[in-house]
Amino acid sequence: MRSRGVQDLSIRSGSLEWLKLCIRICGKLTVEAPKLVRFETYSSFDDYRVYNGSSSRKTTRIVAPKLVEVIWRSCYDQRFDHIMEVGRHLRVLEVSLFDGYPYNAGPVSDLLQRFDTVDELNLRVKIPKEPIHYQNFVKATTKLPGCKTLRIILLSQHHEFASIVLHLLRICDGIRRLDIQLLGSEHKVSFSDCPCGLSENKSSEGIILNSLEEVNISYFREYKDEIIIVRLKTSTLKLINEFCFA
DSSP states (O other): OEESSOSEEEEEOSSOOEEEEEESOOSEEEEEOTTOOEEEEEOOGGGGTTTTTOTTSOEEEEEOTTOOEEEEESOOOTTTEEEESOOSEEEEEEEEESSSSOOOSHHHHHHHTTOSEEEEEEEEEOOOSSHHHHHHHHHHTSSOOEEEEEEEEEOSOSSOHHHHHHHHHHHOTTOSEEEEEEOSOOOOOOOTTOGGGSGGGGOOTTOOOTTOOEEEEESOTTOSOHHHHHHHHHHTOSOOSEEEEO
16 A cells, blocks of 8 residues: 555554555554554655654554564654554564664664564665764664574665674574675775774674574675675584575
């Protein structure tokens, strides 16, 4: 469902199983669907221009006890957004990190901390060039739900690719499958005061991925940090059944 200029939207259905919303502006969204298993929401930059509590900030209330897949490319703030009657485990969770909206850690971390475990965690990462945005990324991802599959989708970056990936791997030490997708081209900007350039943030030391069985990397040849993953593979990972360059 695509909607523009709608202030309030209410959806109540006893048979709805899959819902995809592309909403530019929405005052209040209410979804009550007892059979809903997958929910997707996408928003543009305009949806975030009044973040921090403005009365025009959209609010969301989802009541879906069977919900197991959430694609949330939108702002999530626990003050305004509520996923109700849903357990602490999901089959799929996808979020966008700093992808085209004001770069606050809160909206992302609230959703990531809403669930304890996820079978498949998809993180779309796009960090603007200023050091503060990298710092906000780290703050937003200090705690991630436990997952079996971690998929990192890196859009064009202005920071060290290795620092981003290794930061996430330090948190997700129980993963069985790692997928890395590098989309677009790499455009790094060197900042002497950015933590992403520190040697300790580009080191794989202390990362133990004893459960890892499969690694898939797409569009990897265009990037310069191949040695980081190779070193990680040879010195840290104990169980790799497949290492695939797509």
